[in-house]
Amino acid sequence: MSIIDNTGKTATVPAPRDGDDYNGPLLEVRDLHVEFHTRDGVAKAVNGVNYSVNAGETLAVLGESGSGKSVTAQAIMGILDMPPGKIPQGEIFFRGEDMLKMSYEERRKIRGRKIAMIFQDALSSLNPVLTVGYQLGEMYRVHHGLSKKEAKAKAIELMDKVKIPAAAARVNDYPHQFSGGMRQRIMIAMALALEPDLIIADEPTTALDVTVQAQVMDLLAELQREYNMGLILITHDLGVVADVADKIAVMYAGRIVETAPVHELYKRPAHPYTRGLLDSIPRLDQKGQELYAIKGLPPNLLRVPTGCAFNPRCPKAEDICRTEIPALAPVAEQDGTELPGRGSACHFWKETIHG
Ligand SMILES: Nc1ncnc2c1ncn2[C@@H]1O[C@H](COP(=O)(O)OP(=O)(O)OP(=O)(O)O)[C@@H](O)[C@H]1O
Numbered sequence: 001m002s003i004i005d006n007t008g009k010t011a012t013v014p015a016p017r018d019g020d021d022y023n024g025p026l027l028e029v030r031d032l033h034v035e036f037h038t039r040d041g042v043a044k045a046v047n048g049v050n051y052s053v054n055a056g057e058t059l060a061v062l063g064e065s066g067s068g069k070s071v072t073a074q075a076i077m078g079i080l081d082m083p084p085g086k087i088p089q090g091e092i093f094f095r096g097e098d099m100l101k102m103s104y105e106e107r108r109k110i111r112g113r114k115i116a117m118i119f120q121d122a123l124s125s126l127n128p129v130l131t132v133g134y135q136l137g138e139m140y141r142v143h144h145g146l147s148k149k150e151a152k153a154k155a156i157e158l159m160d161k162v163k164i165p166a167a168a169a170r171v172n173d174y175p176h177q178f179s180g181g182m183r184q185r186i187m188i189a190m191a192l193a194l195e196p197d198l199i200i201a202d203e204p205t206t207a208l209d210v211t212v213q214a215q216v217m218d219l220l221a222e223l224q225r226e227y228n229m230g231l232i233l234i235t236h237d238l239g240v241v242a243d244v245a246d247k248i249a250v251m252y253a254g255r256i257v258e259t260a261p262v263h264e265l266y267k268r269p270a271h272p273y274t275r276g277l278l279d280s281i282p283r284l285d286q287k288g289q290e291l292y293a294i295k296g297l298p299p300n301l302l303r304v305p306t307g308c309a310f311n312p313r314c315p316k317a318e319d320i321c322r323t324e325i326p327a328l329a330p331v332a333e334q335d336g337t338e339l340p341g342r343g344s345a346c347h348f349w350k351e352t353i354h355g
């Protein structure tokens with residue numbers, strides 16, 4: 001057996017079934033619903049989420065704690081706790097095939113190999129009693145049948161790739177011997193090992209301090225470009241996504257409330273919630289001013305307000321907002337020209353973007 005090269009193909013490995021003639025979106029989530037059946041009732045954590053990611057594209061998913069970012073990712077990855085979780089409705093297409101209709105075995109082949117995930121907490125994701133080199137090498141031993149020695153060489157290569165200094169000397173170290181930033185690089189290396197088409201990074205830098213955050217984010221963006229992977233970057237921090245994401249989906253109480261190309265979202269938000277998030281970013285040019293914070297808290301999913309879930313916290317809320325759930329509608333210029341890739345689930349998006 002030969003090793004799979006950077007293009008994912010060699011003469012001895014058969015071309016994937018879904019081959020190179022597929023040119024639709026890499027991943028497409030359609031009308032996804034996820035609920036949790038708990039003792040206290042049914043918590044609707046995800047309520048009709050739609051998004052897509054292409055090869056080489058970065059989608060940032062943004063929103064406060066509990067908005068359903070991770071649950072959506074777990075549904076895509078096939079690692080949702082079921083029960084108590086349940087997917088009553090929706091489709092998740094990976095290269096055009098609905099993964100929710102696949103057998104356990106088909107799904108397992110995608111997980112890790114085609115779609116990999118990076119979590120926030122590297123220390124609890126890595127095995128503390130095995131060396132980093134062993135854990136990285138395991139991917140090659142198990143999936144590609146490499147010998148121990150070959151796998152170790154591959155592990156060093158990967159550690160170099162994620163810029164861990166003196167990789168050859170550190171390959172036999174244990175996870176706790178690395179700093180937080182270095183451990184997160186190791187997690188990136190693990191995700192890259194099988195050269196997936198899509199990486200889902202769930203708050204990959206949240207546990208790190210600010211300068212290290214930027215380095216890890218830059219590394220992730222660089223590797224994503226090099227491998228032409230799709231990337232879903234989950235974060236609650238608008239500050240970290242501006243330079244790396246192509247487009248953003250803002251989530252609130254299990255729904256996408258705004259979507260936009262990244263720079264447009266910063267320039268002209270079309271949802272009061274997004275505006276609130278933007279206004280809460282500390283800015284160097286406004287030193288000394290009190291920092292804005294969106295008043296109130298995200299809703300308890302067992303008692304979501306009627307109408308728009310954001311209405312109790314919204315400075316623009318009117319009667320209609322308390323009775324009618326706004327659909328994610330296209331956003332347009334004042335003259336009616338639709339803005340590509342933009343949508344807002346606000347009854348007053350016009351006033352918000354143009355007002
Ligand atoms: N296994 C579970 N059982 C019951 N409820 C769950 C479970 N997992 C998630 N939830 C609920 O689903 C909702 C969405 O959670 P999720 O983890 O997706 O939030 P998030 O947007 O990722 O937030 P954070 O920024 O805190 O990570 C939350 O209210 C959470 O309590």
Ligand SMILES: [Mg+2]
Nearest residue numbers: 069070071202
């Ligand atoms: Mg989360």
